[in-house]
Amino acid sequence: xxxxxxxxxxxxxxxxxxxxxxxxxxxxxxxxxxxxxxxxxxxxxxxxxxxxxxxxxxxxxxxxxxxxxxxxxxxxxxxxxxxxxxxxxxxxxxxxxxxxxxxxxxxxxxxxxxxxxxxxxxxxxxxxxxxxxxxxxxxxxxxxxxxxxxxxxxxxxxxxx
Amino acid sequence: xxxxxxxxxxxxxxxxxxxxxxxxxxxxxxxxxxxxxxxxxxxxxxxxxxxxxxxxxxxxxxxxxxxxxxxxxxxxxxxxxxxxxxxxxxxxxxxxxxxxxxxxxxxxxxxxxxxxxxxxxxxxxxxxxxxxxxxxxxxxxxxxxxxxxxxxxxxxxxxxxxxxxxxxxxxxxxxxxxxxxxxxxxxxxxxxxxxxxxxxxxxxxxxxxxxxxxxxxxxxxxxxxxxxxxxxxxxxxxxxxxxxxxxxxxxxxxxxxxxxxxxxxxxxxxxxxxxxxxxxxxxxxxxxxxxxxxxxxxxxxxxxxxxxxxxxxxxxxxxxxxxxxxxxxxxxxxxxxxxxxxxxxxxxxxxxxxxxxxxxxxxxxxxxxxxxxxxxxxxxxxxxxxxxxxxxxxxxxxxxxxxxxxxxxxxxxxxxxxxxxxxxxxxxxxxxxxxxxxxxxxxxxxxxxxxxxxxxxxxxxxxxxxxxxxxxxxxxxxxxxxxxxxxxxxxxxxxxxxxxxxxxxxxxxxxxxxxxxxxxxxxxxxxxxxxxxxxxxxxxxxxxxxxxxxxxxxxxxxxxxx
Ligand SMILES: Cc1ncc(C[n+]2csc(CCOP(=O)(O)OP(=O)(O)O)c2C)c(N)n1
Numbered sequence: 001x002x003x004x005x006x007x008x009x010x011x012x013x014x015x016x017x018x019x020x021x022x023x024x025x026x027x028x029x030x031x032x033x034x035x036x037x038x039x040x041x042x043x044x045x046x047x048x049x050x051x052x053x054x055x056x057x058x059x060x061x062x063x064x065x066x067x068x069x070x071x072x073x074x075x076x077x078x079x080x081x082x083x084x085x086x087x088x089x090x091x092x093x094x095x096x097x098x099x100x101x102x103x104x105x106x107x108x109x110x111x112x113x114x115x116x117x118x119x120x121x122x123x124x125x126x127x128x129x130x131x132x133x134x135x136x137x138x139x140x141x142x143x144x145x146x147x148x149x150x151x152x153x154x155x156x157x158x159x160x161x
Numbered sequence: 162x163x164x165x166x167x168x169x170x171x172x173x174x175x176x177x178x179x180x181x182x183x184x185x186x187x188x189x190x191x192x193x194x195x196x197x198x199x200x201x202x203x204x205x206x207x208x209x210x211x212x213x214x215x216x217x218x219x220x221x222x223x224x225x226x227x228x229x230x231x232x233x234x235x236x237x238x239x240x241x242x243x244x245x246x247x248x249x250x251x252x253x254x255x256x257x258x259x260x261x262x263x264x265x266x267x268x269x270x271x272x273x274x275x276x277x278x279x280x281x282x283x284x285x286x287x288x289x290x291x292x293x294x295x296x297x298x299x300x301x302x303x304x305x306x307x308x309x310x311x312x313x314x315x316x317x318x319x320x321x322x323x324x325x326x327x328x329x330x331x332x333x334x335x336x337x338x339x340x341x342x343x344x345x346x347x348x349x350x351x352x353x354x355x356x357x358x359x360x361x362x363x364x365x366x367x368x369x370x371x372x373x374x375x376x377x378x379x380x381x382x383x384x385x386x387x388x389x390x391x392x393x394x395x396x397x398x399x400x401x402x403x404x405x406x407x408x409x410x411x412x413x414x415x416x417x418x419x420x421x422x423x424x425x426x427x428x429x430x431x432x433x434x435x436x437x438x439x440x441x442x443x444x445x446x447x448x449x450x451x452x453x454x455x456x457x458x459x460x461x462x463x464x465x466x467x468x469x470x471x472x473x474x475x476x477x478x479x480x481x482x483x484x485x486x487x488x489x490x491x492x493x494x495x496x497x498x499x500x501x502x503x504x505x506x507x508x509x510x511x512x513x514x515x516x517x518x519x520x521x522x523x524x525x526x527x528x529x530x531x532x533x534x535x536x537x538x539x540x541x542x543x544x545x546x547x548x549x550x551x552x553x554x555x556x557x558x559x560x561x562x563x564x565x566x567x568x569x570x571x572x573x574x575x576x577x578x579x580x581x582x583x584x585x586x587x588x589x590x591x592x593x594x595x596x597x598x599x600x601x602x603x604x605x606x607x608x609x610x611x612x613x614x615x616x617x618x619x620x621x622x623x624x625x626x627x628x629x630x631x632x633x634x635x636x637x638x639x640x641x642x643x644x645x646x647x648x649x650x651x652x653x654x655x656x657x658x659x660x661x662x663x664x665x666x667x668x669x670x671x672x673x674x675x676x677x678x679x680x681x682x683x684x685x686x687x688x689x690x691x692x693x694x695x696x697x698x699x700x701x702x703x704x705x706x707x708x709x710x711x712x713x714x715x716x717x718x719x720x721x722x723x
Binding site for chain 2: 009010013014017018021025055058059062063065066068069070071
């Protein structure tokens with residue numbers, strides 16, 4: 001099963017390689033990983049999307065917790081949560097396609113953030129399904145490039161991590 | 162008053178109670194060595210950095226305190242890697258200090274630069290690159306704290322040369338404050354209660370005790386617990402010494418070269434009480450058949466050990482000693498007499514297994530059997546002697562035939578299986594206990610991996626005894642070739658060997674050799690009566706095998722017995 005795990009870490013030198021090294025060294029897989037500082041400059045938050053049976057996910061969480069720089073580990077499969085991803089897509093936009101692309105952009109509530117006579121660069125956030133759907137709609141037009149942030153997630157409700 | 166980084170390091174070590182530093186100098190650590198010259202910490206100059214870590218590791222295993230070592234950057238640091246990985250696999254508290262090129266040069270492929278923090282990340286419990294001299298004291302405090310608490314392990318501190326020369330005020334922190342590291346020692350009462358229920362319902366329980374018993378100083382509690390309930394008790398290689406081998410309840414070691422009775426008892430038990438053990442593949446054999454009909458209670462300080470290989474029924478996370486104390490208290494309130502009565506048939510069965518296939522070997526006239534040498538050493542060394550081993554047959558025969566009675570008297574590389582470990586580990590133990598008898602039981606292959614340390618024992622008058630069981634083979638590998646590769650002894654015959662007696666003499670040590678069965682006792686006695694280091698060479702039966710043996714991948718009840 002697929003799990004999204006948030007990891008709060010001390011913002012120390014080498015912490016990212018400790019996490020990624022744990023995954024590669026133990027043969028766990030990472031589908032996506034995103035990292036940035038939190039409101040406290042001494043901590044960073046990582047969101048890791050990984051896959052495995054119950055026992056493996058359990059090991060992943062325990063092993064993460066065991067790392068000295070890890071403060072907290074939350075498995076979003078265990079709670080109600082919201083998940084989002086940001087995507088940038090550069091798509092071919094020759095004159096006859098431009099209107100069609102804009103229609104898609106509109107339907108998806110995406111935005112064009114850069115344009116040339118031959119291309120649009122589109123920005124959109126959404127959950128995974130929506131991001132994938134956008135890519136599928138644009139694929140026939142000829143996608144030149146995409147960049148995705150990987151998922152970030154947060155529990156629903158008033159409580160903080 | 163300001164102090165340099167080098168001074169801060171040594172002052173901190175003193176405050177940590179470090180009395181011996183095992184090390185080897187070089188350019189990046191010259192400032193530390195300059196301070197060490199007249200500093201009240203004893204430095205033992207080894208002859209290879211791998212030995213510095215093993216010695217610190219042996220010191221830690223024997224004393225229960227963290228071992229410390231010091232090496233230079235680049236090759237000095239990379240030479241420590243095997244020692245660090247060895248300590249990591251067996252959860253031994255060692256703190257390694259390495260010099261590093263000056264901060265400004267890091268990343269430039271400077272002379273003798275190696276990214277030792279990167280290299281050792283997967284084989285240390287934690288490691289540090291010091292970037293600011295004002296942080297040095299705190300980092301050292303944390304390093305010792307992390308190494309010795311929770312599940313212990315090695316911690317490396319990499320210090321660039323400019324940090325050693327820079328100055329700062331020195332305050333050694335009293336306490337460690339880390340929001341991300343707070344090991345839990347207390348076993349959960351609810352889980353303990355559940356465990357007691359399972360125990361009282363059992364009719365065929367077995368205690369399976371690992372290195373955690375030794376590490377948490379719980380040998381006494383374990384012995385009390387097993388005796389209180391009459392539960393047969395087996396130990397892993399790392400657990401040896403955690404339970405007295407001469408006790409009626411002792412099943413000996415289990416696993417690949419475990420005793421018949423230990424493996425049978427685990428196979429047929431209805432409750433397995435795992436105490437500070439981690440279900441290593443050399444112990445379990447084929448997992449599906451390991452204690453297949455049993456409920457499992459697992460006590461361990463490290464949550465990642467629990468349900469990693471085998472699903473357990475009652476996990477108890479906590480310090481083994483604390484949990485055993487709680488268990489003893491709780492079971493005392495139950496009907497112990499009745500419980501023991503229920504166990505009587507099971508105890509009888511265990512006794513029968515012991516009688517059916519006791520550990521045994523066939524004595525041939527005149528020829529020295531390696532097992533006999535170990536038995537004799539065990540008989541003559543006394544309960545306080547500290548035994549280390551190398552890796553291979555020598556290690557397994559020691560585990561099988563040496564009667565360990567006390568914790569911290571057996572030093573062996575269990576997890577990594579590092580040839581070359583035993584001799585430097587013995588040096589570390591001997592440095593900690595100059596008056597105790599310390600013996601490295603070795604193979605002729607392994608001893609050559611760190612034989613250069615003979616110079617170290619001579620220089621510091623460390624009276625370590627070495628007993629080489631010389632079979633002229635890389636014996637354990639040859640045994641596998643014999644059993645599973647049609648006796649094709651590819652590269653396992655040591656066709657050229659030094660004259661070990663002369664080699665010892667070349668270093669100024671005493672060398673003794675036994676070629677016949679009749680000489681064994683005499684040689685051992687003479688060695689033990691000698692004040693300085695002695696190397697004993699026993700010319701043993703060349704193709705003797707270690708039995709019982711569970712072929713890799715088989716279940717542990719499928720033992721080859723001869
Ligand atoms: C550093 C290292 N290299 C290789 C091995 C693989 N190995 C395991 S046992 C063994 C043979 C050891 O031979 P020896 O020291 O003569 O001991 P014996 O088995 O004959 O008692 C070898 C090569 C190892 N454990 N460690």
